[in-house]
Amino acid sequence: MTDEPVLSVRDLEKHYPIRKGIFNRQVGVARAVDGISFDIGPGETLGLVGESGCGKSTAASSIVRLEEPTAGEVVFNGNGRGGASRDPGGSHPNDVTRFSDAELKEFRRGVQMIFQDPSSSFDPRMTVGGAVAEPLAVHGMSDRRRRRAIVEDLLERVGLSAEDYDRYPHEFSGGQKQRIALARALVLNPDLIIADEPVSALDVSIQAEILSLVDDLQAEFGLSLLFISHDMSVIRRISDRVAVMYLGEIVEVGPTDGVFADPRHPYTEALLSSIPTPDPRSSLGGIELTGTVPSPTDPPSGCRFHTRCHRVIQPDGIDVDQSDWRGILNFRDRVADGRIDVESVRENAAGAAGTPTDEDIGDRLRAEFDIADEINDPDVESALQEAIDRLLAGDEEGAATLLSERFTTPCAATAPERTVHAEGHESSCLRHRSEHAVAADHADD
Amino acid sequence: MTTQEPDRFDRVDWDEISRSRWFDPSINGVGVLATAIPLLLVALYDWLVLDERTPTLDPVGLGWDVGTVDYLFLFTLSLFAFYIVLPLFQHPRRTRYYWREFRRNRPAVVSLGWLGVVFVGGILGPFLVSAPEQSILTGYQPPVFLSIDESYVSTCVGDIVGGRCQGTWRHPLGTTAGGKDVFAGIVHGMTISMQIGFITTTIVASIGIAVGTVSAYAGGWVDEVLMRFVDVVLSFPTLLMFLLVLYIYGAGLGMFILVFSAFAWGGTARYVRSKSLSIAEAEFIKANRISGASTYRVVRRHVAPNAASSIITQLTLLIPGFLLAEAQLAFLGLGDSAIPSWGQLISAGRSDLSFAPWIVLAPGMVLFLTILAFNFLGDALLDALNPEAEAENA
Numbered sequence: 001m002t003d004e005p006v007l008s009v010r011d012l013e014k015h016y017p018i019r020k021g022i023f024n025r026q027v028g029v030a031r032a033v034d035g036i037s038f039d040i041g042p043g044e045t046l047g048l049v050g051e052s053g054c055g056k057s058t059a060a061s062s063i064v065r066l067e068e069p070t071a072g073e074v075v076f077n078g079n080g081r082g083g084a085s086r087d088p089g090g091s092h093p094n095d096v097t098r099f100s101d102a103e104l105k106e107f108r109r110g111v112q113m114i115f116q117d118p119s120s121s122f123d124p125r126m127t128v129g130g131a132v133a134e135p136l137a138v139h140g141m142s143d144r145r146r147r148r149a150i151v152e153d154l155l156e157r158v159g160l161s162a163e164d165y166d167r168y169p170h171e172f173s174g175g176q177k178q179r180i181a182l183a184r185a186l187v188l189n190p191d192l193i194i195a196d197e198p199v200s201a202l203d204v205s206i207q208a209e210i211l212s213l214v215d216d217l218q219a220e221f222g223l224s225l226l227f228i229s230h231d232m233s234v235i236r237r238i239s240d241r242v243a244v245m246y247l248g249e250i251v252e253v254g255p256t257d258g259v260f261a262d263p264r265h266p267y268t269e270a271l272l273s274s275i276p277t278p279d280p281r282s283s284l285g286g287i288e289l290t291g292t293v294p295s296p297t298d299p300p301s302g303c304r305f306h307t308r309c310h311r312v313i314q315p316d317g318i319d320v321d322q323s324d325w326r327g328i329l330n331f332r333d334r335v336a337d338g339r340i341d342v343e344s345v346r347e348n349a350a351g352a353a354g355t356p357t358d359e360d361i362g363d364r365l366r367a368e369f370d371i372a373d374e375i376n377d378p379d380v381e382s383a384l385q386e387a388i389d390r391l392l393a394g395d396e397e398g399a400a401t402l403l404s405e406r407f408t409t410p411c412a413a414t415a416p417e418r419t420v421h422a423e424g425h426e427s428s429c430l431r432h433r434s435e436h437a438v439a440a441d442h443a444d445d
Numbered sequence: 446m447t448t449q450e451p452d453r454f455d456r457v458d459w460d461e462i463s464r465s466r467w468f469d470p471s472i473n474g475v476g477v478l479a480t481a482i483p484l485l486l487v488a489l490y491d492w493l494v495l496d497e498r499t500p501t502l503d504p505v506g507l508g509w510d511v512g513t514v515d516y517l518f519l520f521t522l523s524l525f526a527f528y529i530v531l532p533l534f535q536h537p538r539r540t541r542y543y544w545r546e547f548r549r550n551r552p553a554v555v556s557l558g559w560l561g562v563v564f565v566g567g568i569l570g571p572f573l574v575s576a577p578e579q580s581i582l583t584g585y586q587p588p589v590f591l592s593i594d595e596s597y598v599s600t601c602v603g604d605i606v607g608g609r610c611q612g613t614w615r616h617p618l619g620t621t622a623g624g625k626d627v628f629a630g631i632v633h634g635m636t637i638s639m640q641i642g643f644i645t646t647t648i649v650a651s652i653g654i655a656v657g658t659v660s661a662y663a664g665g666w667v668d669e670v671l672m673r674f675v676d677v678v679l680s681f682p683t684l685l686m687f688l689l690v691l692y693i694y695g696a697g698l699g700m701f702i703l704v705f706s707a708f709a710w711g712g713t714a715r716y717v718r719s720k721s722l723s724i725a726e727a728e729f730i731k732a733n734r735i736s737g738a739s740t741y742r743v744v745r746r747h748v749a750p751n752a753a754s755s756i757i758t759q760l761t762l763l764i765p766g767f768l769l770a771e772a773q774l775a776f777l778g779l780g781d782s783a784i785p786s787w788g789q790l791i792s793a794g795r796s797d798l799s800f801a802p803w804i805v806l807a808p809g810m811v812l813f814l815t816i817l818a819f820n821f822l823g824d825a826l827l828d829a830l831n832p833e834a835e836a837e838n839a
Binding site: 061064104105108109111113115117120122123124125126134138139140146150153154167184188 | 455731732736742
């Protein structure tokens with residue numbers, strides 16, 4: 001029973017319908033969370049990391065059913081519900097998404113949440129003691145004195161004093177409020193706490209205090225933690241395992257040490273490179289993600305990261321410099337969207353020296369997309385030049401057609417499978433498909 | 446509970462607590478119930494047992510016939526005492542904070558004092574000052590320190606000096622044509638004004654808050670239907686409705702209060718809805734839902750109290766409208782002539798303005814001051830109770 005995860009999320013989806021017009025017709029869906037799966041073991045901390053808008057918070061509120069998930073399964077084995085096995089029909093008796101109201105209320109005792117914004121996470125008209133004690137009252141503890149005793153004890157545990165019970169939220173600093181939020185999350189003695197960016201609104205020094213408080217409490221009470229953040233350094237500080245989320249999907253999951261030492265997904269690599277390191281000669285230096293940030297209403301086909309990936313795969317027959325390849329693809333997408341304004345490029349070039357030749361403008365375009373002036377593959381070079389010429393001649397469509405026929409990447413065509421790199425370290429990237437056989441010698445562990 | 450349980454959050458036996466679930470009323474709820482139940486019993490006794498002509502308190506030797514409006518008034522007073530006044534004592538820190546904020550506005554402090562006088566006068570006055578009685582012989586008595594030409598009065602209570610009847614302390618504010626004491630009329634008018642103020646406010650607040658929060662929380666077509674209904678209510682010609690009721694059924698004070706408050710909650714409902722929608726977005730509401738609180742509890746304990754400051758302000762500013770409406774209707778002769786309201790007093794003196802102006806001026810001034818006081822108070826409450834301002838000052 002001990003190796004059973006406290007929380008086990010399978011293929012969780014949350015889609016928001018997009019309605020338009022007078023009849024509220026559904027015209028599409030925003031796939032905020034699109035099939036994520038992970039487990040959290042007892043006493044374990046899973047860090048869920050990703051940039052803003054990738055669906056981390058939606059995932060959290062779907063797991064706790066603040067919002068109803070569209071599909072998927074959330075199995076919660078805490079609260080003494082462990083050891084259950086699946087029904088013959090395939091549904092799990094501990095599936096949160098199928099809980100009845102009474103079960104849901106009981107489930108609330110097992111899972112609590114901490115929110116990002118300390119200033120709005122307390123009712124300004126209620127004393128903090130009242131706010132922390134409220135879950136107790138909600139769950140039927142009617143003895144006021146007992147509630148007060150429990151909450152005073154708890155306030156002291158999170159580093160405040162019992163006298164703070166009667167004070168109002170506006171009398172506390174942001175860090176203190178997060179301590180109180182922690183107390184409120186703890187008061188029902190949950191098995192799992194979901195912390196949604198709990199320290200991102202705080203100063204770095206306060207962050208460290210809160211994180212070590214979380215560590216201590218977690219060790220003392222055997223809590224499991226789902227820690228959501230966009231900040232890789234915070235994640236490294238607190239997590240046992242990391243799940244990296246991009247546009248509603250988990251692209252890489254693994255033990256913190258493994259993921260930080262050897263990121264296998266290009267997106268993880270990019271995130272890691274954003275951590276400032278004290279070592280100036282550090283090899284992971286500032287990978288800049290280019291290309292457009294896609295919208296969850298119309299996610300890219302194949303691998304969702306391919307529109308921004310700095311390691312996007314070149315098809316058979318093309319072998320150019322990787323940064324040129326990324327630039328060519330960005331150029332292709334921009335031309336296809338009709339978002340290249342040749343006239344303004346021409347004008348800018350004119351400002352520099354006399355009447356610009358087509359060659360000057362071509363060079364400017366290449367510079368804008370970080371493409372070398374002369375690509376080492378003559379076929380690619382001639383096709384690109386041809387496209388630029390068509391574009392300059394005003395034939396945008398011709399240029400777009402040529403580019404999209406000539407330059408394709410397998411990343412856009414095939415959705416990547418999960419690849420296992422080491423014990424518990426998995427990622428979804430097409431590069432691993434080819435690397436698979438070769439990469440055995442890679443220092444995987 | 447068998448043994449002394451250690452009071453630590455991780456040693457709570459939730460199975461035991463979840464099973465022993467019982468009604469857990471607050472002291473405020475108990476207080477309201479404790480006054481409402483006897484009141485209801487007396488009302489039932491009055492209605493079912495006593496015949497129409499026996500005053501309600503006859504069995505205990507008092508001549509006070511409690512009417513429907515009085516029952517409602519007493520009930521709203523108990524609501525006021527247990528849900529507005531008592532919480533001020535329950536949360537002394539917050540009260541001191543509000544008072545500090547409120548005190549900065551001097552006109553509002555004076556207004557509060559004046560309204561306190563009207564309130565106490567309205568509650569206790571009728572027991573100390575007997576109701577103004579008709580006495581034709583002592584009509585047109587002037588207020589104390591003033592005098593009137595002897596020819597207007599049939600019997601002068603005070604001295605007649607140089608052909609002018611002097612005012613006396615027996616009628617400090619003079620009397621009307623019918624010999625009714627104006628001071629007694631004003632004191633009894635305070636009761637009427639307080640009744641109008643309290644009962645309409647309670648009705649408007651309960652309907653407005655209920656419709657507003659339900660609309661905000663239910664959303665969808667419920668929201669749509671309720672808000673369109675609010676539009677209807679807001680555009681309804683209340684005065685015409687009242688005149689219609691008046692001609693068909695006759696209209697006493699109770700009917701006035703009912704009709705006017707039944708069409709005045711639209712603005713409050715709309716206001717509460719928008720306020721609730723903005724509060725519902727706050728993270729503390731999420732935190733409450735995640736702790737398992739029901740929607741009712743969230744609305745009752747968090748949404749309504751946070752909207753309350755604005756609601757109280759809005760309601761304070763509604764009361765003058767009702768008082769003025771009553772006075773206007775009374776002045777036009779459309780009011781309830783059986784009650785000693787300020788409006789009735791003003792209308793009684795309107796034809797004698799040339800030689801006995803006190804009959805109109807005394808209640809007129811009181812009405813004016815009261816309305817002014819409510820307006821000042823509303824403004825000051827808006828500043829003192831505003832939660833955003835509270836956060837900024839922190």
